[in-house]
Amino acid sequence: MVLAIAVPIIAAAASPLLAWREPIYIAAGFSGVVSMCLLLLQPLLAGRWLPGLTPVASRQWHKWCGLALIAAIFVHVGGLWITSPPDVIDALLFVSPTPFSAWGVIAMWAAFAAALLGLARQRLGLRFRIWRLGHTGLATITIIGSVVHALLIEGTMEVMTKWALCGLVLLASARTLAKLRVWDVRRRV
Amino acid sequence: MAGVTFSRRSLVLASGAALATGAAGLLVPARAKSLAPTSSMRGGSNNYRPGAPIVDRIGGGGFWMTGTVRRAGDGAPLPGQRIQIWAHTTEGHERDPQSHGATLTDANGEFRLEMPQIVPAFGQPHGHLAYDSGEFETVFLRPIMGSSKDKTLAAHFVLQPA
Numbered sequence: 001m002v003l004a005i006a007v008p009i010i011a012a013a014a015s016p017l018l019a020w021r022e023p024i025y026i027a028a029g030f031s032g033v034v035s036m037c038l039l040l041l042q043p044l045l046a047g048r049w050l051p052g053l054t055p056v057a058s059r060q061w062h063k064w065c066g067l068a069l070i071a072a073i074f075v076h077v078g079g080l081w082i083t084s085p086p087d088v089i090d091a092l093l094f095v096s097p098t099p100f101s102a103w104g105v106i107a108m109w110a111a112f113a114a115a116l117l118g119l120a121r122q123r124l125g126l127r128f129r130i131w132r133l134g135h136t137g138l139a140t141i142t143i144i145g146s147v148v149h150a151l152l153i154e155g156t157m158e159v160m161t162k163w164a165l166c167g168l169v170l171l172a173s174a175r176t177l178a179k180l181r182v183w184d185v186r187r188r189v
Numbered sequence: 190m191a192g193v194t195f196s197r198r199s200l201v202l203a204s205g206a207a208l209a210t211g212a213a214g215l216l217v218p219a220r221a222k223s224l225a226p227t228s229s230m231r232g233g234s235n236n237y238r239p240g241a242p243i244v245d246r247i248g249g250g251g252f253w254m255t256g257t258v259r260r261a262g263d264g265a266p267l268p269g270q271r272i273q274i275w276a277h278t279t280e281g282h283e284r285d286p287q288s289h290g291a292t293l294t295d296a297n298g299e300f301r302l303e304m305p306q307i308v309p310a311f312g313q314p315h316g317h318l319a320y321d322s323g324e325f326e327t328v329f330l331r332p333i334m335g336s337s338k339d340k341t342l343a344a345h346f347v348l349q350p351a
Contacts, residue, residue, distance in 0.1 A: 020308050084283060086234075154337060
């Protein structure tokens with residue numbers, strides 16, 4: 001678990017591209033890598049796969065990791081904006097020449113929506129399984145969008161560790177969705 | 190015999206291929222085909238700094254940006270046209286003034302400018318080129334390198350009188 005997260009970050013830290021980047025651009029890039037690592041933790045916490053964590057602690061960590069993910073997305077997009085404003089404006093308006101930009105922007109909005117749904121769960125007063133289907137649906141869009149976004153990019157992440165991390169994120173997500181049977185919205189009897 | 194001889198099989202194959210090509214609209218009779226002008230690419234003008242100086246080389250060099258400039262319609266090469274070039278390289282970001290330079294096309298409408306190695310930025314190893322001198326319509330190009338290890342990148346302009 002620690003290895004799965006540490007190895008891609010260490011590999012990215014050894015990227016030759018870093019030599020030709022300013023600190024703010026480097027920070028923006030690493031926020032993206034950290035976001036992908038948090039996307040691995042999120043389904044593991046939601047599915048209560050991590051040993052030694054009670055269900056309540058697992059959910060608390062899921063909440064904090066989610067908020068950290070939102071913060072990391074802000075640093076990622078904000079840092080890229082400072083590095084090259086026109087490229088980020090193009091991406092946000094869906095007119096970027098790079099195909100991975102749209103995937104990233106869709107993933108970002110889905111993550112914001114999933115977080116809001118998470119924070120407003122009690123206020124919304126939705127039946128739990130209906131709420132959960134909405135939250136996991138948005139989370140699934142975030143995960144698929146982020147994985148495609150990352151795989152299409154030629155950046156600081158090293159190829160093998162990037163594919164491995166993305167594979168683990170998809171695997172963890174699929175296992176959790178299956179374990180919780182999120183598509184089953186019938187009332188419990 | 191020097192002429193082309195067809196066996197029955199090759200004749201059938203050749204005429205079949207010609208028919209298919211014609212049906213696909215690819216076979217046109219020889220006539221003065223009008224050369225369409227190049228459109229600007231998405232994101233081509235990002236981080237453009239108008240009026241980049243004409244230079245012998247951008248920075249320390251080691252990488253070549255090449256291309257051609259022709260006139261729309263008849264495709265005649267356009268000599269003496271100013272092409273502005275910028276990119277994220279080993280010596281600076283796209284926005285840095287030292288990453289920008291310009292060159293002129295030669296008598297054959299060709300240009301080549303030495304510049305530092307382009308490195309991947311914003312997810313792709315790419316360069317930017319502009320024709321923005323007024324005589325023809327402005328065009329911004331953003332070609333992508335096949336591999337970030339390439340030592341050269343080409344971009345071609347077909348310009349339309351303004």
